Amino acid sequence: MNRVVYWIVAFCLLYCGSANGQLVYQLTSKGNEKEAQSVHFFSKDSxxxxxxxxxxxxxxQGFLNAGFFKKSNGDTLIYEFVQGDRFSWESILIKGDSANWGKLGTPSHDYEGPYQWVENWLIEQEKNGYPFASGKIDSIQVKGQSLSGKIELQLGPLIxxxxxxxxxxxxxxxxYLQRFSKITLGGPFSQAEFDQAVRRLSSxxxxxxxxNPEIQFRTRQxxxxxxxxxxxxxxxxGIVGFLPNANQPGKMLVTGQLDLRLAHLGGKGRDFGINWQKLNVQSQSLDLSAKESYLLGSPLELEFGFxxxxxDSTFVNRKLDLNFSLEIASGQSISFFTQRKAGDLISIPNNGTQSEFNDFLDxxxxxxxxxxxxxxxxxGSFSRKGGRIEVHASMGNKRxxxxxxxxxxxxxxxxxxxxxxxxxxxxxxxFYINPLYGIWVNFSAGHLQNTNLFANELFRLGGLKTIRGFNESxxxxxxxGYINLEHRLFIDSSSYLVFLxxxxxxxxxxxNPKTDQVLSLGAGIxxxxxxxxxxxxxxxxxSASQPLSITYSRVHFGYLARF
Structure with missing residues (x-):
């Protein structure tokens, strides 16, 4: 029993001693516009x-006499904060730069009004060639809670x-860099123009x-x-394959794929690309593209495509594109283009009545x-954030x-x-969810309209870049209209497992049927x-012609060497 009493007394002494040793700070604020409030602190730094x-x-805000009074109450140190009276400007004169400051109007009579006005004036001068402009409030006089003074402005040299x-x-x-940055050489210096150029370069x-980019000032430049x-x-x-040619015994058939894209040639924003595919005996495709940025020094961009x-032995299509585009805002552009499309049948039976040619015409x-x-x-070459939208429409006469x-x-x-x-x-x-998980969504749609349409002029879909799980085209x-949905589990910043x-x-x-609902499921890396x-x-x-079965699964693979 005595031992229990001893521990109780010891605990109470220890608790009371620690409580008496803890100094508490109380801050009470009283303002002209705010109700009184009280906050407790256990740290002097806070x-x-x-x-x-x-x-x-x-x-x-103009409470120039704001301060605090200190008093103690036991183990509590009380700080009483008082705002005091609010000061405002009765009169303020402006001297210097009479030609430009009028655009900003006159400063308000609130205490912060003239200071904010000077800051706005300096920002305007930085936009118009005067980065060394200065402004200050001088000759301040106090009468009661009223202030008077003058603002002195100096432009400095034109840069x-x-x-x-x-x-x-x-x-x-x-x-190329100057045109991309949109900095006007020979024009007045602008800090806003420089900041915008840095943002454009980041994309x-x-x-x-x-x-970090720099600005060097050299003799008014x-x-x-x-x-x-x-x-x-x-x-x-590139992939190249050699197979025996069944149509020409003793000879080899060359198959394969070549994808070459060269960008920023000569450091001038010029691009060139070639893509060739021949993945079976008789069918093949060829794509050529070229782009010239800032055509003849203008803001126009020219793209050429073939x-x-x-x-197989049914038809051959050719398409020639010429596209002029113009940037209208950051990340936005409009384009005007012309295309010439041509389709021709290749081999036709002598009798000319084969039904399989009813769907194709020149x-x-x-x-x-x-x-x-x-x-x-x-x-960059791989994006985890952001989005993109492209829309185009065209019309012309078909013969x-x-x-x-x-x-x-x-x-x-x-x-x-x-x-x-x-x-x-x-x-x-x-959709960037977290460093280990993201979602990518793509939607594509198209429509072709004419009273006389033929199979050799329709859109071609299927394969790695459109609807996976099917052969190319x-x-x-x-x-x-189709949607691609990918759940991406990231291994590092740009490597990931994908479920699609x-x-x-x-x-x-x-x-038959004329409308087909297609679906594909898959995974990859x-x-x-x-x-x-x-x-x-x-x-x-x-699809209507292919059941969902592992037997009909397709493997899409590729390796893009970047340099």
Whole structure:
């Protein structure tokens, strides 16, 4: 019993001693516009920070006599904060720069009004060639709670932009950089213009900022200096195969794929690309593309494209594109283009009555169109954030050409010349959930309209870049809409496991049924290696002509070497 009493007494003494040794700080604030409030602190540093913040805020609002009184109450030290009276400006005169300051109006009579006015004036001068402008409030007089004084303004020397300098591990031409940055050489210096140039460069597809950009001032001139490093945006991918040629015994058949994309040639934003595929005996495709940025020093961008597609021994299509685009806002551009499309039958039986040629005819289609693009994808070869939308529409006159290998009856009741229009759009969005998980969503749709449509002019879908789980160009489509959904589990910043779902609706007037609902499921991996990107996807597709079965699964793989 005595031992229990002893421990109880010891505990009470220890608790009371520690409680008496703990000094508590109480801050009570009383203002003219705020109700009284009380806050307790157990740290002197926290109290000092709060008092300093209150005094700074009160002074900025015109309570120039704000302060505190200290008193004690037992183990509590009480700080009573008092704002006091609020000061305002009775009169304020402005001297200097009479030609420009009038655009800002006159300062308000609140205490912070003249100070905010001077700050706004300095910002305006930084935008218009006077980075060394200065302004101060002088000759302040106090009468009660009323203030009077004058603002003295000095512009300083006029500074103009000189040539842009490029430094770092880059081949970027300074003329290209100047046009991309939108800095006006010979124009007045603008800090806002420089800040905007830095933001634009951070999204450039060819280069990345290596060190913080600088501004060097030299005898009334400003020289922007950018430290850049080229991105690895050039791509090469090639596979070549040799197979026995069943049609020509003793000879070999060359099959394969070549994908070469060269970017930023000469450091001037010039691109060139070639893609060739021959994955079976008689079908092959060829794509050529070229781009010239800032055509002849103008803000226009010129793109040229050529496509050739040969479908076994049935038909061959050619397409020639010429596209002019103009940036209208950050990440937005409009384009005007013209296309010439041509389709020709290859081999026709002598009797010209084979039913399989009823869906194909020779045609020529000249079209003109307009497009719009919004691109806010994260820059670089792989994006985890941002999105992009592209839409274009075109219209033109299509002519049918009579093929002497076909019966004249084939052209009865057909309009040999008719208007035809097309619209296509696509959008993608990256959802950054956390460093280990993200979602990628892509949607594409298109429609082709004419009273006389034929299979060899329809859209072609299927394969790695459209609907996976099917062979390349498996589907013919007059109208289509599909969505790609990927769940990505990241191994590092740009390598990930992927679980995918593709679903869509395809309309083909020459198929049975005419409307097909397609679905594909799959999984794969993308590995970002020092040499490039390796991708492997296994997908199963379901359509009206293909059941959802592992037997019909497709393997899509590729390796893009970047340099």
């Amino acid at each position: 109290l000092d920070q709060k008092i300093e913040s209150l005094i700074r805020e009160s002074h900025s 103009i932009w000189d040539s842009v300098e490029v430094r770092g591990d880059t081949k970027t031409d300074k003329n 450039n597809p060819y280069v990345q900022i290596q060190n 400003a020289v922007p200096v950018f430290f850049l490093k080229d991105r690895r945006v050039n791509v090469f991918d 496509n050739l597609f040969k479908q 045609y020529r289609w000249n079209t003109y169109g307009i497009g719009w693009k919004w691109d806010k994808l994260e820059p 049918l050409l009579e093929n002497t290998g076909l019966s004249p009856d084939r052209y009865e009741n057909l309009e040999m010349s008719s208007p035809q229009w097309l619209i296509e759009g696509k959008g993608e969005r990256n 498996f589907f013919f489509a007059k109208s289509y 779902t593709d679903a869509g609706i395809i309309t083909n007037p020459f198929a 993308n590995l970002d290696t020092p040499g490039g990107m390796f991708s492997f996807v296994l997908a199963m597709g379901k």
